[in-house]
Amino acid sequence: MTDLSDFGSSAFWRVNPKDPDPEETREWLDALDALVAAEGRERATYLLRRLLEHARTRRVQLPPVMNTPYHNTIGLAQQPQFPGNLEIEQRLSAIVRWNALAMVVRANRAFPELGGHIASYASTADLFEVGFNHFFRAGRTGDLVYFQPHSATGVYARAFLEGRLDEEQLAHYRRETGGRGLSSYPHPRLMPDFWQFPTGSMGLGPIQAIYQARFMKYLADRGILDGDEHRCRKVWAFAGDGEMDEPESLAGLSLAAREGLDNLVFVVNCNLQRLDGPVRGNGSVIQELEGLFGGAGWNVVKLLWGADWDSLFARDDDGVLLQRLHETVDGEFQTYAATDGRFNREHFFNKYPELQALIASMSDDDIDRLHRGGHDPVKIHAAYDAAVRHQGQPTVILAQTKKGYGMGHWGQGKMTTHQQKKLDSEALSAFRDRFALALSDDDLEQVRFVKPAADSPEMKYLHARRQALGGYLPVRSSVAPGLPFPPLAALAKLLDGSHGREQSTTMVFVQLLAQLLKYPGLGPRIVPIVADEARTFGMQSLFRQIGIYSAVGQLYEPEDHDELLYYKEAKDGQILEEGITEAGAMSSWIAAATSYSTHAVPMLPFYAFYSIFGFQRIGDLIWAAADSRARGFLIGGTAGRTTLAGEGLQHQDGSSHLVASTIESCVAYDPCFGYELAVILQDGMRRMLEAQEDVFYYVTVMNENYAQPPLPAGSEEGIRRGMYLLRASALPEGRSRVQLAGSGTILREVLAAAELLEQEHHVAADVWSVTSFTELRRDGLECEHWNRGHPGQSRPCWVEQCFAGWPGPFVAASDYVRAVADLIRAWVPGRYVTLGTDGYGRSDTRANLRAYFGVDRAAICAAALEVLDAAAVAGP
Numbered sequence: 001m002t003d004l005s006d007f008g009s010s011a012f013w014r015v016n017p018k019d020p021d022p023e024e025t026r027e028w029l030d031a032l033d034a035l036v037a038a039e040g041r042e043r044a045t046y047l048l049r050r051l052l053e054h055a056r057t058r059r060v061q062l063p064p065v066m067n068t069p070y071h072n073t074i075g076l077a078q079q080p081q082f083p084g085n086l087e088i089e090q091r092l093s094a095i096v097r098w099n100a101l102a103m104v105v106r107a108n109r110a111f112p113e114l115g116g117h118i119a120s121y122a123s124t125a126d127l128f129e130v131g132f133n134h135f136f137r138a139g140r141t142g143d144l145v146y147f148q149p150h151s152a153t154g155v156y157a158r159a160f161l162e163g164r165l166d167e168e169q170l171a172h173y174r175r176e177t178g179g180r181g182l183s184s185y186p187h188p189r190l191m192p193d194f195w196q197f198p199t200g201s202m203g204l205g206p207i208q209a210i211y212q213a214r215f216m217k218y219l220a221d222r223g224i225l226d227g228d229e230h231r232c233r234k235v236w237a238f239a240g241d242g243e244m245d246e247p248e249s250l251a252g253l254s255l256a257a258r259e260g261l262d263n264l265v266f267v268v269n270c271n272l273q274r275l276d277g278p279v280r281g282n283g284s285v286i287q288e289l290e291g292l293f294g295g296a297g298w299n300v301v302k303l304l305w306g307a308d309w310d311s312l313f314a315r316d317d318d319g320v321l322l323q324r325l326h327e328t329v330d331g332e333f334q335t336y337a338a339t340d341g342r343f344n345r346e347h348f349f350n351k352y353p354e355l356q357a358l359i360a361s362m363s364d365d366d367i368d369r370l371h372r373g374g375h376d377p378v379k380i381h382a383a384y385d386a387a388v389r390h391q392g393q394p395t396v397i398l399a400q401t402k403k404g405y406g407m408g409h410w411g412q413g414k415m416t417t418h419q420q421k422k423l424d425s426e427a428l429s430a431f432r433d434r435f436a437l438a439l440s441d442d443d444l445e446q447v448r449f450v451k452p453a454a455d456s457p458e459m460k461y462l463h464a465r466r467q468a469l470g471g472y473l474p475v476r477s478s479v480a481p482g483l484p485f486p487p488l489a490a491l492a493k494l495l496d497g498s499h500g501r502e503q504s505t506t507m508v509f510v511q512l513l514a515q516l517l518k519y520p521g522l523g524p525r526i527v528p529i530v531a532d533e534a535r536t537f538g539m540q541s542l543f544r545q546i547g548i549y550s551a552v553g554q555l556y557e558p559e560d561h562d563e564l565l566y567y568k569e570a571k572d573g574q575i576l577e578e579g580i581t582e583a584g585a586m587s588s589w590i591a592a593a594t595s596y597s598t599h600a601v602p603m604l605p606f607y608a609f610y611s612i613f614g615f616q617r618i619g620d621l622i623w624a625a626a627d628s629r630a631r632g633f634l635i636g637g638t639a640g641r642t643t644l645a646g647e648g649l650q651h652q653d654g655s656s657h658l659v660a661s662t663i664e665s666c667v668a669y670d671p672c673f674g675y676e677l678a679v680i681l682q683d684g685m686r687r688m689l690e691a692q693e694d695v696f697y698y699v700t701v702m703n704e705n706y707a708q709p710p711l712p713a714g715s716e717e718g719i720r721r722g723m724y725l726l727r728a729s730a731l732p733e734g735r736s737r738v739q740l741a742g743s744g745t746i747l748r749e750v751l752a753a754a755e756l757l758e759q760e761h762h763v764a765a766d767v768w769s770v771t772s773f774t775e776l777r778r779d780g781l782e783c784e785h786w787n788r789g790h791p792g793q794s795r796p797c798w799v800e801q802c803f804a805g806w807p808g809p810f811v812a813a814s815d816y817v818r819a820v821a822d823l824i825r826a827w828v829p830g831r832y833v834t835l836g837t838d839g840y841g842r843s844d845t846r847a848n849l850r851a852y853f854g855v856d857r858a859a860i861c862a863a864a865l866e867v868l869d870a871a872a873v874a875g876p
């Protein structure tokens with residue numbers, strides 16, 4: 001017999017040392033077997049735990065226990081009866097496979113630049129199909145599925161069979177500008193009736209799915225969703241094994257386990273390859289992921305081998321097969337996927353005589369047909385069934401597949417398969433034969449889509465299965481009830497100003513939030529979210545007032561329990577305190593901000609964060625939020641490069657407004673005064689909750705204290721549109737005159753500069769408060785567009801309307817890079833000088849920083865005098 005302990009220096013043997021006394025080992029194993037047989041597995045688990053504890057006291061080093069053998073977690077004996085018609089399902093999945101492939105091939109025949117993927121869906125087709133036929137429940141209380149993005153073709157191909165997409169749409173895959181096209185990846189922004197969750201940026205699907213599952217528990221624990229109705233709902237997240245390398249893919253694993261998210265199922269499509277090559281050529285990605293998920297506290301289900309391996313494992317008395325699998329690294333598994341039965345026999349099985357004997361009765365074709373688990377519907381069904389039944393933990397299914405499955409030597413397991421998007425007739429014909437598709441040579445040549453007749457057994461089956469599961473998916477709905485919100489008059493206290501008391505806009509925001517939390521009908525729907533910065537923003541009073549959500553309540557007496565505003569965690573707590581994870585907090589925000597669509601329950605999330613750790617740190621998640629048609633408030637706190645004084649380069653934000661301006665549905669404001677903030681937030685609620693516009697707000701608030709003035713009469717429209725005249729100079733006509741504009745706290749420097757100009761230089765200065773350079777620019781662009789389409793007519797934009805009759809010159813300053821104030825240059829009717837905080841932040845006092853960056857009153861005054869001088873020299 002082969003000495004299994006002599007496999008040389010493979011990765012397997014580095015963690016599995018040789019056995020110095022096999023006989024003794026056998027005795028221990030026999031003893032365990034006898035125990036299990038006599039007293040059951042539970043008793044064995046108990047004794048193993050005691051043994052481990054005892055070993056620890058003896059300082060015996062423990063082996064890595066997070067890995068199980070390289071076979072299916074669910075044994076043949078535990079496998080439930082497959083409830084479907086296997087034959088019909090296989091025929092259906094063959095058609096879906098073909099149509100998915102045809103979309104890509106046709107698009108690229110016509111326009112080679114369009115791109116697309118065939119190999120990824122080829123590997124995941126069965127994983128999707130078993131879900132569609134047996135698990136994914138549709139409807140308002142149905143499941144939420146995050147699809148692996150570059151397998152979107154398969155979802156379209158199935159929707160085509162279901163009659164939800166037509167042939168013209170399929171023919172316009174990746175050609176969207178004409179209006180009948182299909183998105184490359186899941187994009188609710190582009191297909192708002194179809195896709196629910198954007199997953200195209202690797203890693204964002206997994207983290208959003210986790211926080212979605214958590215948000216559903218939050219809604220149920222707070223009594224907003226009916227717990228009974230929603231108990232069976234699952235969140236399914238399909239990810240690639242390469243995708244699991246993204247930090248975001250792994251970032252939420254411990255939260256999911258900690259919160260016991262048994263409504264969450266991850267399916268990792270382990271085809272062992274990513275774009276460039278193998279995911280872990282020299283190791284095993286499945287074993288690695290098993291350790292990671294298991295270590296985080298997940299229920300791990302390995303789905304590695306198809307039914308045809310069952311008899312091989314059953315006869316593997318000496319464990320040679322298992323050992324051979326363990327010593328094989330993923331790079332070799334890929335080669336086995338790319339080669340035929342003969343090669344596999346010679347290189348995998350023939351290595352040891354015991355293995356050779358095991359497959360003696362199998363032909364090369366039989367070996368070629370040995371399935372990996374992720375291609376066997378029965379095994380997939382068993383894994384999914386176990387996952388949906390599992391309680392108390394989230395489940396991950398590690399499904400082993402072959403990349404480019406069924407693409408023969410044109411793609412299966414090939415290093416370059418990820419980018420394969422064209423197939424010649426020979427390859428198409430081989431694909432047809434491989435999946436027994438009833439296609440003529442002409443069908444092949446034209447790469448025709450296939451749709452069986454409505455009364456065919458396949459179509460009847462497909463519809464019946466979906467009917468049994470509540471309908472079709474993915475489907476996105478935008479229908480949601482509105483929410484009440486206060487009229488502006490109800491915010492009078494904030495609009496009246498602080499009566500001389502010094503307050504920051506952050507404090508005004510917290511007051512406003514507290515008021516909204518008490519507003520009937522709206523209060524309970526507000527979701528305050530923080531990433532360990534509540535105290536920074538003075539939000540700690542909310543801890544006691546509305547509680548921090550915790551799935552288990554509060555199991556300890558908080559250190560500050562005898563204080564009025566103690567740290568209160570509660571099962572019905574309203575605040576989501578995410579800890580130091582901006583990505584996690586943002587994912588929670590997305591779940592809340594799309595709840596109107598996902599759950600037909602509108603919520604109003606406010607996520608308050610250090611403004612630099614928003615667009616800069618997790619910009620891609622904000623982009624995904626916009627794609628998701630999120631509605632809610634992002635509050636960029638401690639904003640401005642010179643306003644957050646002491647913190648320095650990594651903390652001082654001078655660019656978020658510039659980035660915000662690039663996101664079409666993001667409405668951004670940089671208000672200076674509390675009344676401006678109140679008008680903006682109230683208008684935001686009107687647009688999002690009443691008009692149900694698919695926009696979200698980014699509003700910066702600062703921590704600088706100053707007296708908050710009352711709302712100047714008639715300024716509401718200007719505040720909303722982006723600017724208004726705050727102070728017209730009282731100096732008599734005939735003086736030199738300049739128009740100054742400013743935003744955020746720098747507006748106060750502008751006001752001080754106006755005083756300086758008037759008092760020391762006898763120059764008249766009018767001051768404009770700019771609440772949003774970005775909205776002003778949008779309005780300018782829109783008017784330009786309109787004017788172009790209406791020759792002979794001219795619609796002035798808001799900047800032009802405001803500055804009409806004000807001759808300039810103009811000076812504008814903000815606490816952000818100059819490019820922010822430059823956004824409106826095209827519509828300023830005169831010489832326009834901008835000041836900003838370009839460069840790296842650094843720590844110092846506010847006064848020193850503003851002088852350093854040239855945005856203080858002296859710099860603004862100097863810029864105004866200079867531009868006036870230049871104008872005087874240039875003449876009228």
Ligand SMILES: Cc1ncc(C[n+]2csc(CCOP(=O)(O)OP(=O)(O)O)c2C)c(N)n1
Nearest residue numbers: 120150200201202240241242243273274275
């Ligand atoms: C953030 C991000 N980086 C890169 C890409 C480009 N990309 C698309 S698919 C892919 C490879 C995915 O490999 P894997 O997750 O293993 O999925 P498979 O196609 O093998 O199923 C890459 C790098 C992306 N979509 N998102």
